[in-house]
Amino acid sequence: MAVAASALSVIYITRDAGRLLRASLGSVVPLGAEIVLVDSGSTDDTLAIATEMGVKIIQRPWPGFGAQRQFAVESAENDWILMLDADEILRDQARSAIVDVVRSGDPHVAYALRRYNYLHGKAIRHGDWSRDYVVRLFNRRYGHYRPEDMVHESWYGQGETRRMQGYILDHHSFPSYADMLDKLRLYATLNAQQVHQRGKVLHAYMPMTHALAAFWRGYFWRLGFLDGVEGAAIAWTTALGAFMKYAMALELRDHSQR
Numbered sequence: 001m002a003v004a005a006s007a008l009s010v011i012y013i014t015r016d017a018g019r020l021l022r023a024s025l026g027s028v029v030p031l032g033a034e035i036v037l038v039d040s041g042s043t044d045d046t047l048a049i050a051t052e053m054g055v056k057i058i059q060r061p062w063p064g065f066g067a068q069r070q071f072a073v074e075s076a077e078n079d080w081i082l083m084l085d086a087d088e089i090l091r092d093q094a095r096s097a098i099v100d101v102v103r104s105g106d107p108h109v110a111y112a113l114r115r116y117n118y119l120h121g122k123a124i125r126h127g128d129w130s131r132d133y134v135v136r137l138f139n140r141r142y143g144h145y146r147p148e149d150m151v152h153e154s155w156y157g158q159g160e161t162r163r164m165q166g167y168i169l170d171h172h173s174f175p176s177y178a179d180m181l182d183k184l185r186l187y188a189t190l191n192a193q194q195v196h197q198r199g200k201v202l203h204a205y206m207p208m209t210h211a212l213a214a215f216w217r218g219y220f221w222r223l224g225f226l227d228g229v230e231g232a233a234i235a236w237t238t239a240l241g242a243f244m245k246y247a248m249a250l251e252l253r254d255h256s257q258r
Contacts, residue, residue, distance in 0.1 A: 007102045008033040009076035010084060012055075013068045017086035018045040020172055025053045027090040028082070031098065038072040046086075064190075066149030073140050079107070083136045083155075087172050088115065094168040098137060101164075108159030110138035113168035119230045120175050127224025127231050128217065128238060132171070133163055148197075151190035177233055184241045191241075192248035202250050211243035 010028045014021070014037055028035065035055045039047060040062035050057050058075055062068065073081055080102045084090070090098075094113075101111060112133040117124045124130065135155045143157035174180045195202070218224045219235035227234070 008080045009078040010035045010082045011072045012037045015040045016042045016044045021049050021086045064150040066145045066153035067147035070145040079139050079141050081140050089170045107139035108142050110135050110157040110161045111164045115169040115171040116167045117171045122230050126226045127222050150194050180237050184237050188241050188244035191245040195249040196252040207243045207246040211239040214242040215239035
């Protein structure tokens with residue numbers, strides 16, 4: 001089914017991503033595309049796995065999510081980019097759809113791919129994670145990632161964004177609740193810094209209102225409670241992340257005014 005290396009590049013940004021990297025790489029190798037991995041100092045077996053599987057490796061210090069993704073895009077040989085995380089596995093039936101886009105798709109159009117999410121091995125069917133689309137297939141000539149986006153970076157395209165039909169990626173997000181909490185702390189810190197740097201007007205009530213809204217949306221409105229303990233864990237950590245984002249942003253604002 002090879003797309004031909006002259007048409008598509010598959011891109012990863014990694015750090016200590018060996019847990020599922022072999023499976024993820026194995027899912028895209030049949031595309032016959034260039035695979036580029038930009039690593040920011042892995043100390044596990046990430047680089048050994050990538051080397052074994054013939055991946056082009058670039059090592060670069062971590063500048064933030066947006067800047068690292070844009071650097072990776074610019075490091076590819078081809079204009080069509082499939083951007084993946086190392087804990088995402090491309091479904092077999094999705095390859096033909098990607099090949100069709102690369103061979104005959106409008107280069108101005110970017111594609112949002114739907115992910116089926118798992119929390120320590122359990123499929124999540126409800127809540128915020130059930131409506132998970134990520135823009136990952138695009139022509140780099142018609143858009144970019146913003147280097148100033150430290151977290152929750154997005155592809156900013158000049159044309160239309162379409163949703164590719166069906167589930168495209170299996171996303172094995174966290175092997176444990178401890179990993180969820182570690183990521184929550186990192187993202188809350190980066191989100192707070194981003195809010196502070198952009199000069200958003202902040203109020204003392206915002207941590208609580210954003211947290212309550214996030215929990216209500218994920219656990220009740222989007223039926224997260226139907227996923228049991230896992231659904232509750234997702235709703236609570238999302239709410240806590242929202243609370244800490246705005247609480248820490250307020251803290252940064254107060255410190256800067258002293």
